Amino acid sequence: xxxxxxxxxxxxxxxxxxxxxxxxxxxxxxxxxxxxxxxxxxxxxxxxxxxxxxxxxxxxxxxxxxxxxxxxxxxxxxxxxxxxxxxxxxxxxxxxxxxxxxxxxxxxxxxxxxxxxxxxxxxxxxxxxxxxxxxxxxxxxxxxxxxxxxxxxxxxxxxxxxxxxxxxxxxxxxxxxxxxxxxxxxxxxxxxxxxxxxxxxxxxxxxxxxxxxxxxxxxxxxxxxxxxxxxxxxxxxxxxxxxxxxxxxxxxxxxxxxxxxxxxxxxxxxxxxxxxxxxxxxxxxxxxxxxxxxxxxxxxxxxxxxxxxxxxxxxxxxxxxxxxxxxxxxxxxxxxxxxxxxxxxxxxxxxxxxxxxxxxxxxxxxxxxxxxxxxxxxxxxxxxxxx
Amino acid sequence: xxxxxxxxxxxxxxxxxxxxxxxxxxxxxxxxxxxxxxxxxxxxxxxxxxxxxxxxxxxxxxxxxxxxxxxxxxxxxxxxxxxxxxxxxxxxxxxxxxxxxxxxxxxxxxxxxxxxxxxxxxxxxxxxxxxxxxxxxxxxxxxxxxxxxxxxxxxxxxxxxxxxxxxxxxxxxxxxxxxxxxxxxxxxxxxxxxxxxxxxxxxxxxxxxxxxxxxxxxxxxxxxxxxxxxxxxxxxxxxxxxxxxxxxxxxxxxxxxxxxxxxxxxxxxxxxxxxxxxxxxxxxxxxxxxxxxxxxxx
Numbered sequence: 001x002x003x004x005x006x007x008x009x010x011x012x013x014x015x016x017x018x019x020x021x022x023x024x025x026x027x028x029x030x031x032x033x034x035x036x037x038x039x040x041x042x043x044x045x046x047x048x049x050x051x052x053x054x055x056x057x058x059x060x061x062x063x064x065x066x067x068x069x070x071x072x073x074x075x076x077x078x079x080x081x082x083x084x085x086x087x088x089x090x091x092x093x094x095x096x097x098x099x100x101x102x103x104x105x106x107x108x109x110x111x112x113x114x115x116x117x118x119x120x121x122x123x124x125x126x127x128x129x130x131x132x133x134x135x136x137x138x139x140x141x142x143x144x145x146x147x148x149x150x151x152x153x154x155x156x157x158x159x160x161x162x163x164x165x166x167x168x169x170x171x172x173x174x175x176x177x178x179x180x181x182x183x184x185x186x187x188x189x190x191x192x193x194x195x196x197x198x199x200x201x202x203x204x205x206x207x208x209x210x211x212x213x214x215x216x217x218x219x220x221x222x223x224x225x226x227x228x229x230x231x232x233x234x235x236x237x238x239x240x241x242x243x244x245x246x247x248x249x250x251x252x253x254x255x256x257x258x259x260x261x262x263x264x265x266x267x268x269x270x271x272x273x274x275x276x277x278x279x280x281x282x283x284x285x286x287x288x289x290x291x292x293x294x295x296x297x298x299x300x301x302x303x304x305x306x307x308x309x310x311x312x313x314x315x316x317x318x319x320x321x322x323x324x325x326x327x328x329x330x331x332x333x334x335x336x337x338x339x340x341x342x343x344x345x346x347x348x349x350x351x352x353x354x355x356x357x358x359x360x361x362x363x364x365x366x367x368x369x370x371x372x373x374x375x376x377x378x379x380x381x382x383x384x385x386x387x
Numbered sequence: 388x389x390x391x392x393x394x395x396x397x398x399x400x401x402x403x404x405x406x407x408x409x410x411x412x413x414x415x416x417x418x419x420x421x422x423x424x425x426x427x428x429x430x431x432x433x434x435x436x437x438x439x440x441x442x443x444x445x446x447x448x449x450x451x452x453x454x455x456x457x458x459x460x461x462x463x464x465x466x467x468x469x470x471x472x473x474x475x476x477x478x479x480x481x482x483x484x485x486x487x488x489x490x491x492x493x494x495x496x497x498x499x500x501x502x503x504x505x506x507x508x509x510x511x512x513x514x515x516x517x518x519x520x521x522x523x524x525x526x527x528x529x530x531x532x533x534x535x536x537x538x539x540x541x542x543x544x545x546x547x548x549x550x551x552x553x554x555x556x557x558x559x560x561x562x563x564x565x566x567x568x569x570x571x572x573x574x575x576x577x578x579x580x581x582x583x584x585x586x587x588x589x590x591x592x593x594x595x596x597x598x599x600x601x602x603x604x605x606x607x608x609x610x611x612x613x614x615x616x617x618x619x620x621x622x623x624x625x626x627x628x629x630x631x632x633x634x635x636x637x638x639x640x641x642x643x644x645x646x647x648x649x650x651x652x653x654x655x656x657x658x659x660x661x662x663x664x665x666x667x668x669x670x671x672x673x674x675x676x677x678x679x680x681x682x683x684x685x
C-alpha cells in the first residue's frame with residue numbers, strides 16, 4: 001500500500017530529526033499521538049499537534065508518560081495507528097505499557113529521543129544509554145524491535161519503517177533516536193505519497209462465531225479486529241489463550257510467551273537491517289549505531305590512512321541484534337571496536353556473539369556530548385596491538 | 388413433570404442476563420457475598436434499556452476484583468494495567484467517538500494508582516462513563532488499606548487501625564469537573580440501574596461510586612458480619628439525598644451513607660470542545676477523522 005497523500009509533504013525540507021520523525025509518522029498513517037513534554041523529544045509532538053488537525057489525526061497531551069503509553073494502545077484497538085514520544089525519564093515510566101503492548105500484541109511505536117541519564121541526568125544533551133532498557137525494560141520475557149536512525153532523513157524514513165514493522169508483527173517498535181539526531185538540522189527529502197510504502201495490520205473479516213483473536217497462522221502473527229466491529233473481543237494483559245481469555249496454566253503461559261518470542265526471532269533475518277563499509281578484508285570492524293556512526297567515520301578514515309584495514313558496520317535495526325553477522329565477522333577479524341554514548345551496552349551483545357573469537361574493545365562515553373574521533377581512533381589502534 | 392413443560396423450561400435461559408455475559412467464563416472469581424456481581428446485574432439491566440448498540444459499547448477495566456468485570460461482559464472488553472483503564476479508554480474514545488466507552492474498576496485501581504488519570508479525565512470532561520466499585524480495601528491482594536478505607540477501619544496493612552484521611556469520591560469527581568456524579572450501594576439495585584442508564588446517556592465524564600461489600604477481606608476483618616449483614620447495613624444506614632452538596636457526603640466508618648444523584652450538569656465535552664474549536668479556528672481546513680466526522684460533523 002502507499003501513503004495517504006493528505007499527510008505527505010512531498011519535497012525537500014531543511015528540518016531537524018524530531019520534526020522529520022513527526023513527518024514520518026504522518027506519512028506512515030499515524031493518526032493518534034499521545035505524549036507528555038520532555039526534552040529533547042518535545043519538538044516531535046509539537047509538530048504533530050500543529051499538523052494533526054489538517055490530516056484527520058488526534059493529538060492529546062496526557063497527564064504523564066504512563067497515560068500516554070496506554071492511551072495509544074486504546075487508540076490502536078479503536079483502529080488507529082498510534083505512537084508516543086519521550087526521552088529517558090519518560091521512557092522509564094512507559095516500561096509498564098511496553099510490556100502490555102508486547103503481551104496484547106498491540107502494534108504501536110515508542111519514540112525515545114535519548115538524553116544522558118541516569119535519572120534526570122543531562123536533559124538537553126545526548127546519550128545512547130537506553131539501548132538495553134529498550135530491549136529488557138519491562139518485566140517478563142518478550143521481544144521488541146528497536147531502530148536507531150543517524151540523520152534527520154533517517155528519522156523520516158525509519159519512522160515509516162517502524163510503523164510498518166509494528167503493523168506487520170503486531171509488536172511495539174522503538175525509535176531509539178538521540179538528542180544529536182533529534183536536534184540536527186539537515187536536508188530531508190519527502191518522496192511523493194505513491195513512492196512511500198505503507199503496511200497495515202492484517203484485519204480479520206471472517207465469521208464471528210468461533211473467532212479466535214489470538215490464533216496465529218504460520219507467520220505467528222494473529223489477524224486483528226478493532227472495537228466496534230462486532231466481534232466482541234476480550235484483550236487482557238493476563239496470560240491468555242487463543243480466544244483472548246485469561247488462562248492461568250503453565251502450558252498457556254509457555255505457548256503464548258514462546259510465540260511472542262518466536263514471531264520476532266523467526267523473522268529476524270527479515271527485520272535486521274545494517275549497513276557495511278570496507279568489511280571485506282578488514283582486520284578491524286567498528287560497530288556503531290545512531291549518532292556514534294557519524295563520529296566514528298573520521299576515526300575510521302584516519303585509521304585507514306595509517307594503513308589499518310578498518311571496516312564499519314552500522315546497526316540500523318538494533319533489536320533484534322544481527323547475531324549471525326557478528327558471529328561470522330568475529331571469526332575472521334582481529335578485533336571489533338564498539339563506540340557508544342553509554343558505558344557499554346550493545347558491546348555486551350557483540351561480546352556474546354563473538355564468543356571470544358576476536359578482541360572486543362568498548363569505547364564508552366557517559367554522554368553529554370559525542371565521542372572525540374581521536375578517542376575512537378586510539379581504541380581502533382589499541383584493539384590490534386600485540387595481535 | 389409433564390414432558391412439554393419440561394421442554395418449555397429448558398428453553399428458558401438460566402439467567403435473563405446471560406446473553407450479555409461470557410457464560411463460557413463462568414464461574415466467576417468473586418467470593419460469596421461480594422457485591423460486584425450485583426452491580427454487574429444492574430449494569431446489564433441498564434444496558435438492556437439504554438437503546439445502545441452493544442457492538443458499539445466497549446468496556447475497559449484495570450486490575451483487581453472489579454477489574455475482572457470486563458472479562459465477563461460479552462462486549463468488546465479490555466483488561467488493562469493497574470490504574471490505567473481511564474487513559475486506555477481515552478485513547479479508544481478519541482480513536483472512535485462512535486463507541487460508548489465504559490470504565491468499570493475498583494476504588495484502589497481508579498483512585499490510588501489511577502488517581503492522576505481519574506482527575507484529569509474529569510477535568511477534560513472526557514466522553515466516558517466511569518463506574519467505580521468501592522469495597523474500601525484492595526480485595527484481590529488480600530485486604531490492604533486503600534484511599535477509601537475509613538479512618539478507624541482495620542486493613543491488612545493497617546493492622547492497628549487506619550488513621551489516614553479518606554477520599555470523598557463524589558466531591559473529588561465534582562471538583563475536577565465531572566458532569567454526572569452519583570453514589571449508590573449494592574443494595575440500591577433499582578436506583579443504581581436507573582443511574583447507570585442515565586450515566587450511559589450522559590455526554591462527557593459521568594461517574595458512579597457504588598459501595599459494595601467485601602465480606603472476605605473487609606467485613607470479616609472489621610467484625611461486620613457477612614455480605615448479608617453489610618447489605619442490611621446499607622439498607623438501614625443509607626439516606627437518599629439527590630442533589631446533596633458533595634462536600635457533605637464523606638463516608639465514615641460504619642457511619643450513615645448519603646446516596647443519590649449529586650451532580651447532573653452540562654459542559655462541553657472534550658470531543659465537543661475539540662471539534663468546535665478547530666471548526667471555528669480553521670473552518671473547512673479542519674479535517675476530522677472519518678469516525679469524528681460521522682459523530683460531530685454529520
